[in-house]
Amino acid sequence: MNLAAVGRPGTPEPWRDPDAVPFLRIVGVTKRFGSFVALDDVSLSIYRGELFALLGGSGSGKSTLLRCLAGFLELDAGSIILDGQDMAGVAPYARPVNMMFQSYALFPHMSVAQNIAFGLKQEGMPKPAIAARVTEMLALTRMEGFGDRRPAQLSGGQKARVALARALAKRPKLLLLDEPLSALDKNLREATQFELVNIQERTGTTFIIVTHDQEEAMTMATRLAVMDRGTLAQIGTPGEVYEYPNSRFTAEFLGTANILEGVIERGEGGGARIGSSEYEFDIVTSSPAPKPVGSRVFVALRPERMRIARVESGTPHADNRLVGRVRDIAYFGDFFMVHVAMEGGRTLRVSLPNLRRITERPVDWEDVVAITWDADAGVVLPE
């Protein structure tokens, strides 16, 4: 699933190069609606050819940032510099930026071809050139033969393609995609995600995609930013953010995480030993703790990095081992999510891959189980 975690073949990583010049620089951008701060001093650099995802819940400011980039909203502070040009005071119709809208916003009284040609006509492009570009865009989005249809005669997936074709027709420097696939059902959405990435790679256009769907962000993006209440909680490749979340918020927002609390006792073999403040056991990590000895920290543990096995009742906790009782098993088809209740009522979630059709579950409701994990599984959160 996670293509980007391993890096795409041949994909350069300009953000690791200190000399690389960002294509888009967002500097200290602040946007307020009345007393509500939608964007709070956001700074971000995006490089040419990236597919950057802004990921966050509703009200996180991700759509506001996108609308600032499109020019629909004026900034209260900060600046947006695209390819060396300051966008301050540049009206939406004058920006080399196009947007694929969440609702697609296709013009209902125009054919597919007229929709795609609309932006080109505004540029005053000659008619034969418009026709050629429309044909090219229809081919790019595999919509050949649909040029004469009205938007009302298209399926959801086809509308998404037309919206993309229309937004790409002017060859924008930057393409903004606002929850582009949220109206599609799951299978179509996954197929379209891959196609979008494909088109992005072929055209080389810089994409910024806003989404609340973490899977979408993880599969598509070269890098992503997790947004929380108008700020960027973390920026990185999907792999970095998933494997090394920097806060409880990103750990829990991106995927599922069990968060344990403790106090760093000492370094140990390059890693750290953290005394749990909740249970009688220690968490041992293989990577060094980001804070000094004695600090209170949170440790994030992914459900798929933990093992689960039945044990005798009364088995004690131990290093990287917690004992509890199975309270719930949720079946997801490809895996089970086992909810284990600890003493004191807390629940930890452990996933079990559904490797073969089982006649007898390895664990069952009300079983006493031990959850164990390796030292490299836990991530000590810096915040």
Place this chain on the structure above:
Amino acid sequence: MNRARWLVLALPVVWMALFFAAPFAIVFSIGFTESAEGIPPYAPLLRWREDGSPYLQLNLENFRLLFDDPFYIEAYLRSLRVAAISAALCLLIGYPMALAIVRAPARWRAALLMLVVLPFWTSFLLRVTAWIGLLQDRGWINSALLALGVVEAPVALLYTDLAMYLGITYCYLPFMVLPIYATLSKLDDSLLEAAADLGARPVRAFLSITLPLSLPGIIAGFLLVFIPAVGEFVIPELLGGPDAQLIGRVLWTEFFQNRDWPLASALAVVLLIALVVPIGLFQARAARA
């Protein structure tokens, strides 16, 4: 269930039959009778022979007269022209009003719409009569013009075409504003954003997106003003000049002054057909498109 459905369907059907089809059939049949002294002032359509068998005495003279006498044709054409100009004036004033209400802050919208329909709360006759007070030689407008020294003698405003158009436009304006408002308020804002995003300046975006998409509202508003304005009687009578022979006044004269019910009926029937047939054809075409 089925009975309930039947009832729901029957109600409008019965209503239309009683209050539209039946009166129309009566008016239509009177149009084929001969004028006569008495009450009612026309000869019966259905008559009896000596042997007691019934027969219809159809008289086509009324309809022939309408098409022969240029007086009636001119009245029809003049009415159509007055109605078209009034509807166009309503559109010119009403469209910007509707657009302004749609674009107004949400908390103002209900109040602004209220203001549009507020005149309906006063009697129609009263409002038309009020214009007399404004327009007459010693009315408010002339007094103001005289006081400001703009004119030396009162300007003839009342009993002119200007007064008539003013009155019709004023009275029918809400019928233009409301349907246009309805279509504009349903317009998806993101369409305008998309147009701007694709490089259309505001005027361009209005002409290529807002205007064509509000066409159903424009057509509805135009018909709502145009149709009643064709047969309008009260406003031209109270505000218009004496030579304003509109079909409404002609009808009234034939019916009440000349007591020629058959001719008045024929006038009404032809007016209805002249309006319904082209509008029906237009709507059938619009439905197919």
